[in-house]
């Protein structure tokens with residue numbers, strides 16, 4: 001599998017001449033390696049390895065029955081070291097498959113080669129194979145060389161144990177980081193798949209489904225991006241050009257990852273590229289559990305590389321913008337415009353009455369339940385702003401290239417007189433009294449016999465009027481007897497469409513106005529909404545901080 005770079009040097013009959021050439025290549029490769037010129041050091045190491053291996057085989061041929069001379073075991077040791085260094089160079093260049101192959105070659109020659117074990121552990125960590133990485137570092141820590149590297153090794157072991165536990169249990173706590181104002185290093189996260197599976201969806205193609213009941217805030221998954229591109233966009237025109245440049249860089253970056261890593265290529269290959277989704281294959285969930293994926297794909301090296309056109313179509317259908325109104329970016333990426341691709345989340349369909357939400361931390365996407373979800377229910381999150389009337393949402397979903405078939409869209413289109421709702425929307429646009437708009441919608445709901453969640457859908461569609469009204473004491477006072485109280489409206493919207501910062505803010509403001517008058521029950525109600533917004537990855541003090549509930 002690993003291709004040798006450069007030309008194969010000739011076999012040498014003269015041992016001195018050979019020794020000289022080997023020394024020359026070794027010191028050149030080492031120098032380039034130490035100066036972190038990865039691509040060049042890789043080339044010279046390849047020449048060195050080819051030359052050594054050629055010599056080894058020719059000597060072995062001359063000594064067919066054992067009795068391998070000392071010079072050969074010396075050469076084998078040198079090959080091991082060169083393979084480990086070449087693996088390190090490949091790892092630094094993002095060439096994970098080839099790096100892993102080099103480590104395994106080195107370990108075939110010397111089963112506990114210290115450097116090869118450390119590098120293999122690092123590569124496996126980058127491939128999210130935490131348990132296998134932990135095994136490599138454990139073996140390395142038993143080697144004599146471990147003493148000289150004990151600090152680094154204990155750090156790696158500690159990191160690996162933490163990530164392995166996280167990936168098994170989904171126990172993540174971002175509280176300290178949030179309370180510390182996102183200062184310092186990003187919290188390191190592990191990929192995690194909760195009680196969810198991909199199945200055929202009534203919305204379109206495949207979707208992600210809950211296998212157990214989940215209450216608001218339950219972690220559904222944590223997934224690392226295959227690629228992300230971020231930049232700062234200034235001014236509209238400049239922004240557009242910059243966005244195009246970013247998109248091109250993003251496409252190139254993802255294409256490069258799929259060439260270098262068969263896992264990424266296979267993962268990307270499962271995603272929809274905008275074709276008829278009804279015929280798409282349902283993936284086995286084991287492919288999303290890094291330690292199990294080989295059971296599905298085997299160790300077969302043959303995989304077809306994805307054509308550029310296909311990569312572009314896949315990115316068109318499945319990329320998400322980090323700082324979208326429907327998502328939350330934590331930490332320093334808040335200042336950037338970022339677009340990325342995450343594989344398992346790409347199986348999550350959109351709904352205008354979603355039950356999940358996404359958070360972005362570094363290159364990880366965290367998806368959690370934004371309201372209670374029943375076992376068997378499809379897990380959905382919003383791709384765009386759902387606190388908008390159905391016509392506007394239609395435009396946004398058509399920009400995404402599909403027509404939303406969620407229950408809320410169907411209800412609003414089939415059950416609500418278009419003209420009447422249009423008038424309310426126009427009223428909102430031209431700025432009529434917000435209380436009167438809310439009153440007219442509430443009256444309409446009685447006439448249209450809207451029940452249960454349907455009220456939440458319609459209130460979410462005219463959310464601009466409700467939030468404007470509750471924010472103005474004057475309007476709220478004026479309409480107090482004719483419109484529902486803020487708490488009831490917030491509850492119905494959250495129950496129907498899950499948590500959204502703008503909705504929960506109204507609840508928080510009401511709580512603040514009451515000056516604690518609502519008591520513990522009110523406080524707990526708002527905390528539950530906070531969990532739906534930010535997930536159980538935050539404890540109460542951190543939730544309070546993010547919700548500005550001080």
Ligand SMILES: C[S@@+](CC[C@H](N)C(=O)[O-])C[C@H]1O[C@@H](n2cnc3c(N)ncnc32)[C@H](O)[C@@H]1O
Pocket residue numbers: 203204205206207271272277280317318345346347348349350351352400401402403404405406
């Ligand atoms: C990120 S993918 C979601 C997974 C996709 N259903 C699949 O089978 O791979 C986005 C695509 O799913 C479809 N989709 C997602 N949400 C939908 C919805 N609410 N209504 C109709 N189609 C939807 C659209 O074709 C959209 O382009």
